[in-house]
Amino acid sequence: MPLPFLTADREAEVLAAQAVPPPHADREEWRRPYRPGPWRVGGGxxxxxxxxxxxxxxxxxxxxxxxxxxxxxxxxxxxxxxxxVRLLQAGTWVSAHGVRQVRLWRTSTLRWREVESIRTLQQPVKWLGLPRTVQGQAVVLDRTGRTSSSTRAVLLTDHSADFLGRPGSFERAADVLEAWAAESGRAHG
Incomplete structure (x- = not known):
């Protein structure tokens, strides 16, 4: 039985390496632009x-x-x-509709027109989601029309269960999310 939340298809891997959103015909379905990391799979x-x-x-x-x-x-x-199952589904998902952040207890979705930018920042990040913070990289989403820091959402960190010890995978996922935001901004702007 295929588990689509565990594996990414070959097309998504090739496109992730190129940091280009999938072709417009495939943009309707929600997809995670990276594979779940060994810490997440091990916990599951x-x-x-x-x-x-x-x-x-x-x-x-x-x-x-x-x-x-x-x-x-x-x-x-x-x-x-x-x-x-919910732990394995957790992460950041994208589609033509917007960006979705799935957590263990809740899910939040933003349409692309509500997203001002997605960018990578150096900042203190949680280590494996625990209270301990370390200096690392985070992919953050800024909402449109608001200037307070409460409108900033952290989508990915390089010390999360998906990317700890996999810096190349983090860079590719960050590039893909930034490319999705740029492409969708042009489509809606």
Whole structure:
């Protein structure tokens, strides 16, 4: 079963290397302009491994004759599977409609006409999403019509679960996001 949120097709890899948005015909579907990193995939795999143990214990508890406890374990296992899938889907996605940032608990989408610029900055960034910050690079999105710093959203960092230890992948993803913003700005401007 193909998992489109885990793998990028060959066309997207070639276009990502060239920092060019996909042809206009393919721009309607949401796509992530980079592959998920090993830290993200490893975290998802560990959650799925834990879910398998919890679901297997649910089966053992059900066979032992405690149906309420078995249901509780089964629900916990299903929640772990859902969290693993959501963790693997997390990231920045683009389409002709706009840019979408998928997080573990929420998703935010901005249309291209609401985006003033997407650029790469040197700034303190979170290391693997933890409270600890280190000096690094971040791809930030500035919204149109507002001047406060609260309108700035961090789309990617070079110390996130997708790019830690993969500086080339971060540079390609940043170039692709900037190219999408420039192309969409010309289309809507």
């Amino acid at each position: 795999a560990l959650l799925l491994l834990l879910a398998s143990y919890v679901l297997f214990s649910s089966l053992i508890i059900a066979l032992a004759g405690a149906p309420v406890s078995a249901v509780v374990c089964a629900v916990l296992g299903a929640l772990l599977v859902a969290a693993a």
